[in-house]
Amino acid sequence: MSAARARGEGPSAAYWTGFVVVVGALALSPLVLPEFWQRFATEILIWGLLAMSSDILIGYTGMVSFGHSAFFGLGMYGAAAALLMLRPPNLWLALAAGLVAAAVVAVFVAYFSTRLRDIYFSITTLVFSQIFYVIIFTWTEVTGGENGLTFRQPPLALPGLFSIPFTRNGLHWFVLAVVTVSYLLLRRVTQSPFGMVLQSIRENEPRTRAIGYHVERYKIVAVMLSGLFAGLAGALYAVQNKFAAPDFVLFLVSGETVIFNVMGGMGTLVGPVAGAAFFLLMKEVFSRVFYEYYLIPVGIIFTLMVIFLPQGLLGFLRRRLNQ
Amino acid sequence: MIPFDQIFVQIVNGLVNGMILALVASGLTLIFGIMDIVNFAHGDLFMLGAYIGTTAFLTTGSFWIALVASVVVMAVLGAALQVTALRPLLGRDPLTTILATFGLSLVIQNYALWQYGPVPRKILEPVSGHFRLFYVEYPWYRIVIALMSAAIIGALYLFMKYGKHGIWIRATTQDRVMAAAMGIPVPWVHTVVFAIGAAMAAASGVLFGPTVGINHAMGFDFTLRAFVVVVVGGMGNLGGSILASIFISLLESLATIWVSPAQAVIVSFVALILTLLIRPTGLFVPTPK
Amino acid sequence: MRFGGLAALNQVSLSIPRGEIRAIIGPNGAGKSTFFNCITGVLTPTGGRILFEGDDITGLPPHRISKKAIARSYQITNILPGATVLENVRIAVQSRHHSWSLLRHHRAYRDVIERARTVLASVGLADKAQELAANLSHGEQRNLEIGIALATEPKLLCLDEPTAGMSVTETHATVDLIRRIAANLTILIVEHDMEVVMGLARTITVLHYGEVLAEGSPAAIQANPRVQEVYLKT
Numbered sequence: 001m002s003a004a005r006a007r008g009e010g011p012s013a014a015y016w017t018g019f020v021v022v023v024g025a026l027a028l029s030p031l032v033l034p035e036f037w038q039r040f041a042t043e044i045l046i047w048g049l050l051a052m053s054s055d056i057l058i059g060y061t062g063m064v065s066f067g068h069s070a071f072f073g074l075g076m077y078g079a080a081a082a083l084l085m086l087r088p089p090n091l092w093l094a095l096a097a098g099l100v101a102a103a104v105v106a107v108f109v110a111y112f113s114t115r116l117r118d119i120y121f122s123i124t125t126l127v128f129s130q131i132f133y134v135i136i137f138t139w140t141e142v143t144g145g146e147n148g149l150t151f152r153q154p155p156l157a158l159p160g161l162f163s164i165p166f167t168r169n170g171l172h173w174f175v176l177a178v179v180t181v182s183y184l185l186l187r188r189v190t191q192s193p194f195g196m197v198l199q200s201i202r203e204n205e206p207r208t209r210a211i212g213y214h215v216e217r218y219k220i221v222a223v224m225l226s227g228l229f230a231g232l233a234g235a236l237y238a239v240q241n242k243f244a245a246p247d248f249v250l251f252l253v254s255g256e257t258v259i260f261n262v263m264g265g266m267g268t269l270v271g272p273v274a275g276a277a278f279f280l281l282m283k284e285v286f287s288r289v290f291y292e293y294y295l296i297p298v299g300i301i302f303t304l305m306v307i308f309l310p311q312g313l314l315g316f317l318r319r320r321l322n323q
Numbered sequence: 324m325i326p327f328d329q330i331f332v333q334i335v336n337g338l339v340n341g342m343i344l345a346l347v348a349s350g351l352t353l354i355f356g357i358m359d360i361v362n363f364a365h366g367d368l369f370m371l372g373a374y375i376g377t378t379a380f381l382t383t384g385s386f387w388i389a390l391v392a393s394v395v396v397m398a399v400l401g402a403a404l405q406v407t408a409l410r411p412l413l414g415r416d417p418l419t420t421i422l423a424t425f426g427l428s429l430v431i432q433n434y435a436l437w438q439y440g441p442v443p444r445k446i447l448e449p450v451s452g453h454f455r456l457f458y459v460e461y462p463w464y465r466i467v468i469a470l471m472s473a474a475i476i477g478a479l480y481l482f483m484k485y486g487k488h489g490i491w492i493r494a495t496t497q498d499r500v501m502a503a504a505m506g507i508p509v510p511w512v513h514t515v516v517f518a519i520g521a522a523m524a525a526a527s528g529v530l531f532g533p534t535v536g537i538n539h540a541m542g543f544d545f546t547l548r549a550f551v552v553v554v555v556g557g558m559g560n561l562g563g564s565i566l567a568s569i570f571i572s573l574l575e576s577l578a579t580i581w582v583s584p585a586q587a588v589i590v591s592f593v594a595l596i597l598t599l600l601i602r603p604t605g606l607f608v609p610t611p612k
Numbered sequence: 613m614r615f616g617g618l619a620a621l622n623q624v625s626l627s628i629p630r631g632e633i634r635a636i637i638g639p640n641g642a643g644k645s646t647f648f649n650c651i652t653g654v655l656t657p658t659g660g661r662i663l664f665e666g667d668d669i670t671g672l673p674p675h676r677i678s679k680k681a682i683a684r685s686y687q688i689t690n691i692l693p694g695a696t697v698l699e700n701v702r703i704a705v706q707s708r709h710h711s712w713s714l715l716r717h718h719r720a721y722r723d724v725i726e727r728a729r730t731v732l733a734s735v736g737l738a739d740k741a742q743e744l745a746a747n748l749s750h751g752e753q754r755n756l757e758i759g760i761a762l763a764t765e766p767k768l769l770c771l772d773e774p775t776a777g778m779s780v781t782e783t784h785a786t787v788d789l790i791r792r793i794a795a796n797l798t799i800l801i802v803e804h805d806m807e808v809v810m811g812l813a814r815t816i817t818v819l820h821y822g823e824v825l826a827e828g829s830p831a832a833i834q835a836n837p838r839v840q841e842v843y844l845k846t
Contacts, residue, residue: 005732064418111594116599119361123550124599128591130547138586193706193713193721200703210652210766212678212707251543257426260420295433303426306419307411 015321026176040284042172044235044277045179051260051272052186053229058258059267060190061222062202063113067125068108068257070132072226073249075234077136080149080244087156095224095235102231103224104188105132110223114216126251133249148245151238168302175236187269189225198222256289259302265312268321274314324380328458329580335456337576339465341569342472348564349476349547357496357516359417360409361422365524366546367431372397372525373537374435386449388541390529393523401521402583405514411503428542435539443536446529468530475526476565479538483561487598492516496552496559544588551595557605567606570594613646613657614821620646621657622822633790635684635809638819639842644802645687645718647819648772652684653677664768670827678707683766685757687773687802693746697737699728699743700756702728706762728763728768735759735789751782753787762793769793775808787811810834818842 029041038307050072055181057063079094079102105128112124136143143149156174157163166174189195197218200208209215238244247253256279264275283299305312351365362368372393379389408427412420450467483489495502495512503509504558528537535541548571556567571591578587598606613621621643627633636644649655651662656671664668669680692700705727706718710810719725732738735755740748745756754774774790775783787808790799794812803809809816809830816833818825825837833839 046843064421066334071345112596112599116603119421120599120603122418122421123361123554124596126547127551130594131589134585134589138583165591187716191717192715193718193724195714196699196703196706196718199695200692203694204690206674207686207690207692207760208703209674210678210684211704211760212675213711214675215702255429258422258425260632293433293437295429296437299429299433301407303423304427304431306423308410310415310419 003070006196023176023180027173028043030172035168035245036170038168038184040280042175044273044280045172045175046233046240047256047260047276047280048273049179049182049234049258050234051258051264051276052183052269053226053233054231054257054263055266055269055272056190056198056222056226058187058261059265059269059272060195061198061219062203063219063222064118064122065109065125065226066122066251066254066258067129068226068230069249069253070105070129070249071102071230071255072246072253073129073132073136073246074105075099075231076238076244076248077101077143077234078231079235079238080151080166080176083154083238088293089152089160091154091156091239091259094154094239095232098231098238099228103235106224106227106231106288109227110220113219113223126254129249129251129254132250133246136249137246143246144244146246148247150243153239153242169321170283171240175240178232178236182232183273186225186229190269192304194221221255221313261312262310263302263305263312264316265315268312268314268318269323271312271314271317277314278313291300326580330557332456332459332461333580334573335461336465337573339469339596340576342469342476342573343527343531344545344548344552344572345476345565345568346472346530347524348549348556348568349479349561350523351549352553352556352559352561352564353516354520355528355553357380358409358413358513358563360415360420360424360517361484362517362520363421363546364404364428364431364542365424365520365549366542366544367428367435368397368401368521368524368530368542369531369545370537370539371381371400371431371435371528373446373528373532373541374439374539375443375525375538376529376532377439377446377491380446383502386446386529386533389446389580390526393525393529397525398518402518404521405517409517410510410513426549432542439539443537443538445536446532448533464533468534471530472527475523479523480497480561488515507577548591549560550592555598555606560605563605570606613655613659615642620822621650624711624819624822624824625660625815627826628798628800630798631796632815633794633801633813635801635803635816636819637715637803637806637809637816638825639823641707642819642821644819645772646822648802649679649769652682652770678764681765682765683761683764683768684772684796685761685774686770687776689750689753689755689757691745691756691760693744695745696741697743697745697748697756698725698728698732698741701759701763702730702761704728705731708765722795729746734762734793737837751778751785754782755786756776758786758789758793762836763826766797767799770802772802773802773804774801775805783808 008046026041030038033041050068054065054068072179075098082097083089084096097220109125109128113121116124137145153166155163155165156170164170197213201215201218205215260275260279261272263278264273265271282298283294286297290297347365348368354360354362375396376389376393379392380386383389404427408423409420412423448464450464452463454463465611483493491507491512494507495509499509552564552567552571555571556563571594574590574594575587578590624647636647638644646655653672653674653676661668661670664680667680669677674697702724705724709724710721719767729738729741732741735758737759738750738757740752746754748756754776758771758774775786778786783805790812801809801813809824813830815827816830817827818833818839820842825842826833
């Protein structure tokens with residue numbers, strides 16, 4: 001084991017220990033935490049998934065997207081549509097519908113990602129999420145407009161085998177399972193040859209092109225991947241909260257996603273999850289002291305971090321995690 | 324039946340809105356042209372300027388004093404922000420400045436919410452009264468807005484072209500290193516430009532104030548539209564952004580004949596996307612040879 | 613090759629036989645970089661064609677040129693600064709093998725890693741494998757430049773001022789390196805340093821104001837009076 005570490009190969013014992021501890025703690029939390037904090041923990045997981053999906057683009061490929069609220073929101077509404085239109089409501093179809101809806105948006109964004117660079121890409125993603133917000137807000141017959149959609153929570157079911165309605169804890173474990181599997185999958189992808197190409201694009205796009213990589217194709221896949229997992233987060237949110245609202249397509253969600261990434265540490269996958277937890281905790285704590293003005297100190301802290309701690313809380317782990 | 328009268332009224336509206344937007348956007352494009360900073364908080368400077376105008380208006384009762392007061396305060400605030408938050412970021416990649424100004428935007432928006440509360444404020448317009456424009460009683464004040472905006476932009480243009488410090492600014496925009504070599508204090512030029520941008524945003528805010536309720540969230544729409552304008556007009560191109568502002572606002576106003584104002588905004592987004600696909604350097608920029 | 617009204621290259625016609633080391637020299641502004649960029653797909657020539665092993669490669673984008681087994685190094689070091697030296701080369705090797713694998717760890721492909729180590733050894737950087745590329749000395753970074761290009765298994769290697777900014781010792785080392793790797797390659801070098809060129813190249817082409825001034829063996833070029841007048845005197 002230590003020989004492998006010395007050669008710089010293989011994840012260290014420390015990493016896996018840490019991983020098991022965190023997942024274990026999250027698994028045991030329903031038995032320990034009071035209800036409010038329990039819900040909080042589940043929400044952190046879902047936002048963490050969104051943050052991870054965004055890290056694929058921002059941290060690994062170097063493409064800053066301000067439009068993740070579009071993926072998230074459409075995942076939410078896609079799941080909502082499935083849960084409203086199909087009787088009985090089916091969990092798996094809801095998730096799948098969310099993924100499909102997010103994928104449709106991702107196709108558009110992917111197209112633009114190949115034609116636009118840097119700031120123009122970022123502004124375009126911002127504009128995209130606004131367009132979707134306006135459509136969802138004004139197309140009241142389909143999306144419920146301002147009021148959104150409400151629906152019943154589907155049970156955890158395998159057709160023909162069993163069907164158990166979710167308890168609060170049951171849902172938490174389900175979300176934990178989905179997010180953990182997503183993390184492991186995304187981690188594997190970022191360490192694959194494909195993931196190494198993404199990082200190469202981030203470090204030096206023209207050189208990556210010059211050594212023979214068709215950069216556009218890689219960007220398209222990166223966007224699709226990012227969009228799908230963001231949509232999954234949205235679908236999970238819909239299932240957890242039993243409603244879909246246009247607020248989640250607002251730019252603020254995209255902005256918060258970027259904040260999670262920057263605060264937690266871009267390019268580490270776990271960093272953004274920590275960033276989400278950190279941000280949401282700060283929001284909770286500060287809103288007790290500052291009420292609805294909690295964003296003032298949070299905004300100040302964020303700006304200071306951008307200036308003085310650009311690698312984020314866990315950024316120092318980037319090299320170790322990505323070997 | 325083509326609704327000619329509606330079209331005409333909306334053209335006038337579009338021109339007026341375009342001038343306001345031009346005032347906001349020219350500050351943004353100036354800041355981008357000289358410092359490569361995409362100021363995410365620009366619309367919030369507009370909003371804060373409007374709010375400060377309300378305070379000044381309440382204490383003095385005069386619209387014009389309120390306008391001047393707000394401009395001065397925001398210019399100072401803009402300078403302070405640039406020196407503290409943005410100067411340390413010189414030389415880092417554009418993503419960092421977008422994030423930093425995004426953070427500033429959050430702080431400014433919520434500060435306004437804290438200080439002024441959620442209930443929209445109003446300023447009384449200095450010139451009341453309407454004139455008859457087709458089927459509508461059109462307020463004189465809106466014409467005043469357009470003329471004042473044009474005047475301010477004109478003053479800026481003359482300053483940039485002929486003023487001694489205006490020439491400094493243009494020199495720094497063209498070549499930062501050469502300007503410094505010639506003895507121009509580049510960091511202060513940056514601060515002054517940011518202050519000018521903030522001041523112009525504030526002026527638009529106060530001018531725009533009497534036509535709507537001022538609330539803490541109004542800035543974002545303007546930031547977004549200003550981004551669209553700056554891209555469509557050509558990054559850093561002052562004349563282009565003015566033309567683009569009018570163009571976009573005309574499109575939006577005309578669109579409201581057929582769709583709701585909330586949906587009309589999509590028109591400007593489509594214009595942005597088309598510009599980026601077809602003429603990425605800007606619709607109103609002469610074709611690079 | 614015209615840029616607007618300016619003809620950067622005018623009727624430049626070259627033919628490089630396989631296995632040769634060809635040097636392109638000329639004063640600043642002669643069109644060397646433009647020529648280089650035309651061949652490597654950065655610029656599309658406004659007129660004329662470029663043929664490689666019988667294929668017309670005029671106007672192909674950089675990644676397609678690379679796939680045709682033409683590699684280039686850069687005058688201004690253009691590496692992945694945040695990655696290790698090994699990774700810089702490994703990613704270049706990977707472009708030829710398993711580049712679309714998504715679900716296996718990149719380290720599982722031992723053949724790619726071994727090939728990368730071999731390339732590193734051939735450019736003398738084997739012991740720096742785990743160093744961050746940004747921490748290398750200038751000379752080492754220039755050699756990494758060559759290594760990255762070499763890693764893509766090219767048939768034609770285009771080197772853009774490979775000894776730019778190097779000390780005398782470093783330059784000698786790099787010249788030896790190029791001689792070693794020249795065995796199975798065709799090499800095109802753009803260079804300023806006459807000593808490097810004289811010692812390495814079999815044929816030299818001299819460009820001046822976008823036109824071919826002279827072409828021949830190093831001895832012939834050195835003796836050529838027009839070349840002396842224009843270039844060697846500086």
